[in-house]
Amino acid sequence: MSKNIKVKSVLDSSLVEDIPLIEVFVDFVTDPRNISKVVLELNARCPTPELNHLKRVKARQVLLFPSADIKDEEVFSILKDKGFPVDLLKNEVHRVKVAASPPLVRQQYVKCHSAWPCNFHADKYLEKLHTNTLFQGEELKQISIFMDIAEEVGHYFCSSSGVVIVDPKINSVVAVGFNERPELTIRHSIMVAIDNVAKTQMGGAWSTADNSCDPKNENVNLNGIPENILVKLKEKYCSVNFGASVFTPKNGDPEGPYLCTGYDVFTIHEPCVMCAMALIHSRAKRVFYRMPSVNGALGSLCKIHTVKELNHHYEVFIVEEENINSSS
Numbered sequence: 001m002s003k004n005i006k007v008k009s010v011l012d013s014s015l016v017e018d019i020p021l022i023e024v025f026v027d028f029v030t031d032p033r034n035i036s037k038v039v040l041e042l043n044a045r046c047p048t049p050e051l052n053h054l055k056r057v058k059a060r061q062v063l064l065f066p067s068a069d070i071k072d073e074e075v076f077s078i079l080k081d082k083g084f085p086v087d088l089l090k091n092e093v094h095r096v097k098v099a100a101s102p103p104l105v106r107q108q109y110v111k112c113h114s115a116w117p118c119n120f121h122a123d124k125y126l127e128k129l130h131t132n133t134l135f136q137g138e139e140l141k142q143i144s145i146f147m148d149i150a151e152e153v154g155h156y157f158c159s160s161s162g163v164v165i166v167d168p169k170i171n172s173v174v175a176v177g178f179n180e181r182p183e184l185t186i187r188h189s190i191m192v193a194i195d196n197v198a199k200t201q202m203g204g205a206w207s208t209a210d211n212s213c214d215p216k217n218e219n220v221n222l223n224g225i226p227e228n229i230l231v232k233l234k235e236k237y238c239s240v241n242f243g244a245s246v247f248t249p250k251n252g253d254p255e256g257p258y259l260c261t262g263y264d265v266f267t268i269h270e271p272c273v274m275c276a277m278a279l280i281h282s283r284a285k286r287v288f289y290r291m292p293s294v295n296g297a298l299g300s301l302c303k304i305h306t307v308k309e310l311n312h313h314y315e316v317f318i319v320e321e322e323n324i325n326s327s328s
């Protein structure tokens, strides 16, 4: 039995939705040989900086200005008032809908461009996020394994939600979390996992460290993973590394970096608002989840990771897996 794994980005609505359209006035150029002159005159006398993403010309038509509350028959007198040589135009003013803001991804560009030609420079990384092609082959398998470990952690502690925090630099599970005691309302699996990361960095509020360093490797700190589950996980996932890099405070500064700087978080359930904010405060790099939650803050109820006003943003992905019967 193998798996078909899809990792879908949870993106800001500005990247997912169509670009809003606005109406502009357009007219035909009398003589096509005058197109450059018309464009120069329009740019000088009727600049439209808010529409800089649009070309001024489409075949023999030129974009004049946004229609706003202006009547068609007023357009020529406005042009004349601005000193534009109106004899260069056919006086067949009409309205066209164009993109109100620059397209951000190719899919938006194709739609905008079909309405009126526009400029677009694709951001390769953003395109991969938008087309859900950022992760391929082995990376997808690795994501699926970390998700399985998160599920295993949850089952082991009889909790429906397990969490695994990974340092991608050393491709190692740094800490795990599970909904330890549901009656303690803030000890959600992610909060526990973050606290367990703190234990690998000389911190942690909720319980004492129990593993210290790996007896076989003094460069690995295992404090983020309770010993009972660590033994099971090492046995079942023998290809996976466990433990954090040993934390060394710089220049005697016990604070060090933020807790989850550069770390990836794998959680079975979409985090709630509290947990999503805790991951922002601790500077997580990427968050992967399998199951959307009604009160989820990373796609369902809201998208906290896309709030521009916050001072840190992580990327969010939904992991969808489907078992494929290899004999079929």
Ligand SMILES: [Zn+2]
Pocket: 188, 189, 190, 271, 272, 273, 274, 275, 276
């Ligand atoms: Zn939570």
